[in-house]
Amino acid sequence: MARRNDDAPPTTSKSQETRDSAVQALPETRGDTLFGRTVTINRSRAELYEYWRDFARLPTFMENVVRVDVPSRELSHWVVKAPGGKTVEWDARITEEKDGELIAWASSGDADVPNGGRIEFQDAGTRGTIVTATIVYDPPAGVLGKLIAKMFQREPAIQARRDLRRFKQLMETGEVATSSRTRAQLEEEKA
Amino acid sequence: MRALTWHGKHDVRVDTVDDPEILNPRDAIIKITSTAICGSDLHLYDGFIPTMKAGDILGHEFMGEVVETGPGSTLVKGQRVVVPFTIACGSCYHCGKHQYSACDNGNPADNQDIGMELYGQPMSGLFGYSHLTGGYAGGQAEYVRVPFSDVGPIVVPEGLDDDDVLFLSDILPTGWQAAENADIEPGDTVAVWGCGPVGLFAVQSAFLMGAARVIAIDHFPRRLELARKFGAQTINFEESKTYEALMEMTGGIGPDAVIDAVGLEAHGFFVDNVIDQVKASLFLGTDRIHSIRQAIVACRKGGRVSMPAVYGGIVDKFPLGAFMEKGLTLKTGQTSVQHYMPALLNAIVEGKIDTTFLISHRMSLEDAPKGYKMFHDNQNEVTKVVLKPGFTETAVAAE
């Protein structure tokens, strides 16, 4: 891994080898497709961490997540939208946690789309906090795979970027921006 | 409600659509009393701006009465407000620096992807101006939903008519920002391309900022006449050679600062412009950039280029060499309207800036399609069309 003259995050590397070693660096590996997304939010690290750590609140900005149940501090149960008005569900576990800094998770072994990753919060001085999501998942193959990919509606990397933007909007402005004109349009947009 | 909707190139209609509703805490609903058609709307009308959808409600210059507020709005029912065309949250990093037109949060998350693809970073949100800038319904309608209503709209003091203050929504701050971006020094000669509303407000602003001389360029006699009214010297590019005239009029130096207030639909039979037009018609390029080319070439060494004019895409034959070799500076952008509104409202109250001179036509919202056609076809006579929902007479020209 020759990265002596390159400070770019491994998630942006052109080299599969570099990306693979970044996957290995995650606490528990669930899949081989890696991506990273970063957003800067004009709020304190503590405030953002606190909001995110309460997983039950994630559906306020994660568009395709219907509900997250939190049976214990480490465990969570995810209910996510699927085609035809259906939902799919899986369990996840927190694998690492540093107060105000980092949360890492991994799905349980039998999840339909094995996934794991971490969300990090770094001070950005007068600009607030840099929030980085690094996510690994196992893209499903075959017919079932296509169905599940549809369930994610969009490529997970795009979905994650949009979710982070909504998180930023919610934290900075207290609401998630919409250009809908009527309640009916807004419902349709969210469906 | 009734609203002016876009259906395609040169096809706008007044349709009946559902009324807007409060959807977010900081929203307000405004009942429109006056709304103008802008030069920027003509770019939509002519089909130059991508990501428009049939049925989109146009209009980004509007004002009216507050009729409903969300719990987070600071407005009060019955207040009269002018609404900035830029949708800004007031709390992101850029808003903190008063770069309101670069707000991170006005544009809905899903819409930001297009801007990322086209420009590297997402655009902010604008009213009635394609889905690239959010897909928000505009104000050429009876009602409009205004997000972040605690930050944007400015309350109109008693005693001022709609016509006095309407242009605070866009073109007055745009003309002012254009002059500010020209970094005018006392004694400067400033050249302004385009005597539309933006150019004419840039002329007034440049004088207020200390320019000794403003030279305004256009080909419509009536528009040139208005520029002269504010003390500008003029060049009619159909009758004179612009570059040669500017050089002779500035002692062979060139203007200290140049302002392009024309934009991507430059007129005129110039070789580069004709090539641009052919390319645009074949979809090989999008923008006709004749005026900015000419402005850069005419500008003096070490001078300043200000570009309020709107461009959308990738361009050809940009005089990059002239730009570099002469050591020019370029400033541009959508206007940070919220930043300028309070001071400019004061300037209107104190009579330092004339706004109503611009209005050539007032008509009802129902006549909006006619207003677009007139503004498009007869730019000489039609300098600004103001639509008034509830206005009963049709197409009353100003005396």
Ligand SMILES: NC(=O)c1ccc[n+]([C@@H]2O[C@H](COP(=O)([O-])OP(=O)(O)OC[C@H]3O[C@@H](n4cnc5c(N)ncnc54)[C@H](O)[C@@H]3O)[C@@H](O)[C@H]2O)c1
């Ligand atoms: N930056 C912003 O936030 C902002 C806001 C509003 C408008 N705008 C843009 O500013 C520009 C002007 O707006 P407007 O409402 O005044 O438009 P307008 O169409 O009314 O005026 C443009 C003028 O330019 C003249 N013109 C055309 N070709 C020319 C040439 N080759 N040389 C000199 N003059 C020429 C036209 O005759 C016309 O009078 C447009 O591009 C508009 O989209 C930008």
Ligand SMILES: [Zn+2]
């Ligand atoms: Zn405008």
Ligand SMILES: [Zn+2]
């Ligand atoms: Zn903002």
